[in-house]
Amino acid sequence: MPQLPLDRFKVLDLTRIRSGPTCVKQFADWGADVIKIEPPQDEAGYGNRDSSDFQNLHRNKRSLTLDLKTEEGQEVLGKLIDGADVLVENFRPGVKARLGLDWPTLHARNPRLVLGSISGFGQTGPYADRPGFDQVAQGMGGLMSITGLPGQGPVRVGVPIADLTAGLFCAMGLMMALLERERTGQGQWVQSSLLQAQIAMLDFQAARWLIDGEVPGQAGNDHPTAVPMGVYPTSDGLMNIAVNGARMWRDFCTVISRPDLVESPEYATPKARLANRAALNALLYDLTRTWTTRDLTEALLATGIPCGPINSIDAVFADPQVQHLPIVAEVDHPTRGRQRLVGQPIQIDGISPVMRSATPDCGQHTDEVLSELGYTSDQITALRNGGIA
Incomplete structure (x- = not known):
């Protein structure tokens, strides 16, 4: 087995649903x-283990069953904490305090431990004890107000973006804390929340309000501030076209055989094109419909204009560039056979993430982990018979 960048770290995963497992997956x-x-x-809430979602989220882990509500379960967890580098949890603040997983308790027990906490709305504040849910964060964080067609009403995006980004931000914070530990010898508490992650992902749309005092609205498939940039019809479907800057605007007009539009007062400048977007797009739709998606894509790419088809998911994985990139990973599952999973979107020269193992059965590694902690076979049997492990 090749050496990997994080193979010197032990991570305890007490997360469930999506944001926490997304964080931990980066380490695994x-x-x-x-x-x-x-x-x-x-228990319910940990997901259907047979689902593609669960199988994709929890690869490369070992599974230990443990009843944390019992004294014996707490004792086992304490031994794990003593030897761990990272613990990740997404309990509500009050729950983790009852389980002894609050930062002061953990830091006193293992000063080198790095704690990652993901919540719906933050560890403190008026909403700290509210349960978090991705779509709720999409709504409260403003994303649904700018997604969808103008006048359509709020629309959620097609993936749990708040969950995913909160997990990724937490993973990034944990790795920074591990780097800082190399200098100080001390662990730190890393926190992220669905609400903060969602707001951060608003990016320039949030800056439009914070800096310009402008409240963005829905723009549908059009770019909020640039024209022509969005979805355009062709004779055999739809495609995305992104024209940005004077050079691209000039070349685009040449490709569609309308060089007169370059200097037209209504469309000559970015500000003018934005003000007259509806009229310009109506004109362009009639022109792009005379092309096939493939022909227009090739013509625009020849001039350096970003564009491409709008693929269904099956078409995504049939694309030759996607097949070239190492974004699909494979792993052998003991009962399901060879599985294809969503791989890592990061490439490091000379290092590749390895799908070492499929998602484990619940408690598959309980005996193994307890043995590593020094428990005898009789003690392990007693813990199992008592419903503790």
Whole structure:
């Protein structure tokens, strides 16, 4: 097995649903020893293990079952914490305090431990104890107000973007904390929340309000501030075209055989094109419909104008560039056979993430992990018989 960048770290995964597992997946894929701690009964809320979603999220981990509500379960967890580098959780603040997973308690026990906490709305403040849910964060964080066609009403995006980005931001913070630990010898508490992550992902749309005092609205498939940039019809479908700057505008007009538009007062400048977007797009739709998607794509790319087809998911993975990139990973599952998973979008020269193992069965590694902690076979049997492990 090749060495991986994070293979010297032990990570305790007490997360569930999506934001936390997304965070932990970054460590698991890049070599960390991740121990997923689950209730012995595989309680509701931890997901359908047979689903493609669960199988994709939890690869490269070991599974330990443990009842954290018991004294014996807490004792096992304490031994794990003593030897861990990172613990990741997404409990509500009050719950983690009851389980002894609050920062002061953990830091006192293992000063080198780095704690990652993901919440819906933050660890403090008026909403700290509210349950978090991706679509709620999309709504409260403003994303739904700028997604969809003008006048359509709020629309959620097609992936749980708040969950995903909160997990990724937390993973980035944890890695920074591990780097800082190399200098100070001390762990730190890393926090992210769905609401903060969603607001951060508003990016320039948030800046339009914070700096310019402008409240963005829905722009549908059009870019909010640039024209022509959006979805355009062709004779056999739809495609995205992104014309940005004077040079691209001139070349675009040449490709569509309308060089007269370059100097037209209504369309000559970015400000004029934005003000007259509806009229310009209506004109362009009639022109792009005379092309096939492939022909117009090739003509525009020849001039350096970004564009491309709008693919269904199956078409995405049939694309030759996608097949060239190492974005699909494969792993052998003991009962499901060879599985294709969504790989890592990061490439490092000379290093590749390895799909070492498929998503484990609930408690698959309980005996193994307990043995590593020094428990005898009789003690492990007693813990199992007592419903603790």
